[in-house]
Amino acid sequence: MTRITRFVGGLALAAVLAAPLAGTATAQTPDSDAQIMQGLSQATMFDPALTAQVLRQMAQDAVTQNLPLTLDKSEIAKRLDKLAQITVQIQFALGSDIIRPESYRTLGSIADAMHHPILANYKFIVVGNTDTTGTRAFNLKLSQERANAIVQALVVVFGVSPDRLEAVGLGQEALQVPSKPQDPVNRRVQIFTIGTVGPMGAPVPTSAP
């Protein structure tokens, strides 16, 4: 279905996933700009049933019923894992959806990747995650607001089409490191490449004789 696998590098995804552990957004280098592009263009498959709506509902149900949602071990997580994705650290003001200036560059890097012809016909889900500090309900709401703020900045400041972006907050329901639920490493933003905006278009016509 997709041919963007040309940018697949065996170690690239591992590098992207390890990047948030290594440092914050202020440590962005041209290398990590390349990693953003590589991560988002790794798609080997799409999962049309895995929509923003489904993810939101799942997290909401778990919080409402106060049931554990071990998303990290679930089938959904396994399906999410297969999508092209990146994990980035965006710095927000404490307990709010205000993006701190130190992360403006990271937002720009994401926009650079999304605007590039490699990704121009793809759409994305922006997922916000918190750690377990605070209540589950508050964290769910906060992470949705933070994901919304990222989408808003990408659209309004950096001109990414709103048709290509959806925001989902998963609160503390999808911890990166379940064994350390309060570790700040769990506070992260994931971006998944979820499909194409439209058909790729017909081949360029061969010129008439």
Place this chain on the structure above:
Amino acid sequence: MKRFLVGLAALLLAGMAGSASAQTMSYAEAGALIAKSCGPSIERFCAKDNLGTGAVRNCLMAHQDQVPQQCFDDYAAARASIAKRIAAQGDAWNVCNANIRQACAGVQPGDANILTCLQSASKVIRPACKDILVDAGWWQ
């Protein structure tokens, strides 16, 4: 007449040099520039305002006497560069249409196939096409 032509050539050269140096910054560089020049003022005066709402800009203006002029200069430069790059990215395929038809017959659009084709045909690409690809950030 000869002098006129030399003068014209010089003007054209200057124009080309101008367009080459007018290439846009990446969105990442634009974001970094705003953060560098305005970040301290935003953290100090606009800690409750988010990017993309217009609120940050309004807040900076409201504290104009305390915000360094460099912030306003760089903010304007970054926004102008972003706008120029967005426009170039939107217009690139139209401006390059003739070259695409000429050099990329049979190429399947998508996944940067057209861009890759144009880059491999760089010797025959028209200056207007190349310039807009530079402004789009797609031509190194």
